[in-house]
Amino acid sequence: MAHKIGVIGAKDSVMPFKLFGFEVVYAVESNQVRKTIESMAKHNFGVIFITEEASELSIETIDRYKSDVTPAIILIPSHNGTKGIGLKEIQDNVERAVGQNIL
Template identity: 45%
Template sequence: MSEQAKLAVIGDQDSIMVFQALGVRTVYANAAKDIEKAIHALAKEETAVIYITEQAAALVPEAIEKYKTEPFPAIIPIPNRFGTNGLGMKGIQDNIEKAIGADIL
């Protein structure tokens, strides 16, 4: 891992273009094949955190699952411009339940 952590965002252009203005690397992708390719490429480039719209994440669950046991990259679902579909919160809920054995949310 390089000294400076790298951030990236994957999703549809209208939802993530604001991140580009903040200096975060943006990867516009809508098709499952392109999203999966972007995740693997960013991981290979030692990106520390990949934010991905929930809608894009729903298309590539296998690619995201591959990195859940790896220290990097952390892949974090975020809502897109239309709002949330609950995927990010579901992931948090599953992790809490796994850690303590009960759903406290």
């Protein structure tokens, strides 16, 4: 069974992902973001892209999935630009895997 790809965030930031056939959910409130992540995880999503702004609304939920292989939750910048949260997550993961920050 193939995994699906989902995108969560404000409409202006995530609408373009529909062009690639990703399932897009507009969520800008904490409860919406949390419920969407839980639903996507339960329904065979392999990757969930979430804007940095939306990720700040559901940190605890995202943290629960960090050690799982799927879904991989990837933080992306919004249309307003980056906050550096996604890059920090990548650096932390590389450091955990390699033993030092090589980025």
